[in-house]
Amino acid sequence: MGSETKFAPDYRQSHIPPFQQVIADDPAPAPEVLREYSETDVPVARVSREQYRDPAFAALEEKRLWPRVWQFACREEQIPEVGDCVVYESPGASFIIMRSDDDEIRAFYNSCLHRGMKLCTHDTSVMKLACPFHGFTWNLDGTLAHIPSRWDFPDLDEKKMNLPEARVERWQGFVFINRDADAPPLLDYLGHLPAHFADWSYEDKYLATVIRKTIDANWKTCIEAFLESYHLAGIHAQALPFGGDASTQYDVWPDDPHVSRFLEPTGVMSDQLPRALSEQEILNAALNVVFAGVEPPQLDEGVKARHHMAAGMRAAMGEADGTDYSAMSDAEAADAVQYSVFPNMIIFRSLGYPYVYRFLPVRGDPNRATFEFLIFKPKPANGQPVPEVNLVELGEQDTFAGAGILPPWHGEIYDQDVNGLRQCQQGMRDGGNADIIYSAYQEVRIRHLHQTLARYLSDDPTEAPGRR
Ligand code: FES
Ligand SMILES: [Fe+2]
Known part of the structure; x- marks a missing residue:
């Protein structure tokens, strides 16, 4: 299924290049694991919206899903x-x-x-x-x-x-x-993850901050919004000039029921804009969002916006971490390289996003979930003990931008997501009985999640991955 030359599904139609073409001419080339492409058809095209709102379905998950999966509990x-x-x-x-x-x-x-x-x-x-x-x-x-x-x-x-x-x-x-004695060992469960993080260790990092917020949406509604970039135009329109939504690569591996990923390039325009932007316009738009008021530099001939942004990220994170990142690839420095571990964990392999997300259902209420946003820092080189986790609890009215932990533009992205999730759940809950449908490629990771979920919820316990 994996292929050296194939970069996108045959049915893809876009005038914007896919991720592999974007990174092909990066001056600091991406490592092997980011140059892999895996396309897998997942036949789950639709599910009942009861999966997102029915207390009986949540109770079934409590009985058959959560007791049988590996769950990230702490660091x-x-x-x-x-x-x-x-x-x-x-x-x-x-x-x-x-x-x-x-x-x-x-x-x-x-x-x-x-x-x-x-x-x-x-x-x-x-x-x-x-x-x-x-x-x-x-x-x-x-x-x-x-x-x-x-x-x-x-x-x-x-x-x-x-x-x-x-x-x-x-x-x-x-x-x-x-909780399940019959579950496969963790390393088997994690599929492609250990190999793909062999050169990107969280062993050297410590959990510095947790931002926790309860969201008025089912835990699946929540995580699914982070498994696709398709909602960029609807929810984060300010990022259309540079957010790379149309170029994002979605990988699901046929033999890997618990792990999927996307590779979302930075500094690449969306195909949902009415005209082509120059590299200078892309950079101007990105810097205008990220550093409002900072005069953007003139790009040298042949330098792409993403290359400038990657260099900026290496320098900024290098200073923040006291580490030399000058040899890091542009893709690792600037792009969103993001993996999910079924059922409820997301982990980044990106310099600019040292993040892990965890989503947990709120007991007894399928319309609510807790979103935990974990921020990591490099461990001190001298082996000094690390500080205690800074836990930031956001109340109903509190925003990510207002919490002052993330840069304001970045906090705003999460606030947009939270508002979108609330409205999505309201519609899901109060909008009749039409099935929920998923796109073939950009939402393949959501299909994959539901394919695996169905195996755990099956009446036949041997259907669950890794059981005989
Ligand atoms: S000692 Fe624990 S319930 Fe009595
Ligand atoms: Fe989003």
């Missing part, structure tokens, strides 16, 4: 010391992610084995895990440590009192958990 650097723990609220089950030994991380169900009390309500650091109700206490490895008035439980077998656990496996500092 290793969030629990550096033995006894540090993070509470991860997975859909339908709460977990304590515990550093139980120097190189051992465990995921305990967050519930007391006496009368069920939630053991931990927030991230903390403990010597032992003590239940706040009557004081049953467990060691960091989940074995029972103490029961007050032990004499009053004469029949209790202490060997059967270990805290129940989910599986824990790690990749590049991400701690994943899975």
Whole structure:
């Protein structure tokens, strides 16, 4: 399916070059993994809108999807010391992610084995895990440590009192958990991801900031908006001169049910503009949005807007990170290289976007989800401990632009997305029963998500990927 020479589906019609042609004449050439192209037909052309709004469907996901997938729960650097723990609220089950030994991380169900009390309500650091109700206490490895008035439980077998656990496996500092003993190992589940990030490690990065916002939209409505660039003209029209929507490459691999990606070039005009823009006009428009008021430089003969922008990104991020990025490819420096891990994680392989997104359903309400926007920074080279995560909770009225974490123009992009998602969900919820339909190429990643989702939700449990 992958091909050296094929850059776009045969049925594509656009006067704007596809990603592979865009990067072909970059002065700083893209690495091999960005020069791969994989086109895969995914037959899921439509789904019922009940999948986005029906509490019964959300309940089915809670029963068959979330307990069986690998979920990114936290970062290793969030629990550096033995006894540090993070509470991860997975859909339908709460977990304590515990550093139980120097190189051992465990995921305990967050519930007391006496009368069920939630053991931990927030991230903390403990010597032992003590239940706040009557004081049953467990060691960091989940074995029972103490029961007050032990004499009053004469029949209790202490060997059967270990805290129940989910599986824990790690990749590049991400701690994943899975409740299903039959699930494939994490590295199999992650498909193409480990190879594609072999030269782009999150191991060297730490989680600096989390911006968290609850959005009035189903978790799938949310993530799907980040799996395509097709909505650029509708939602982010200011980026049409340079956003690369028409050039974006969408890759789904036939043997990879959990991972997909897009490669969205920067500094390339949309095909939804009425006339062709010069490279200078593209640069002017981009700088006008990104640095309003800054006089754009005159591009030298033969220099493209994207090359200028890539150089600017290498310099700006180099200064911010105290790292020399001068040898980095233009595509890695300037473009949005973005992968998704089924069901709810997005991870970038881009200098300008050191980001991971996570989307989680709000329990009992299919019309709401929590969007977590994670920002990474390079770990200090001297091995110094990293600062604690800066958690920024955005309320109903709070905006990404107003939070002052992202550059204003970039915050505005996310505010546009949030407003669009809210309106999309309203229409989905209140607009009758017509099926939702997806385009063949630009929305192939959404088709892929639904194809995999259907396998997990099937009445036949062996349909789920990696099961026999
Ligand atoms: S419920 Fe935990 S000790 Fe009683
Ligand atoms: Fe968007």
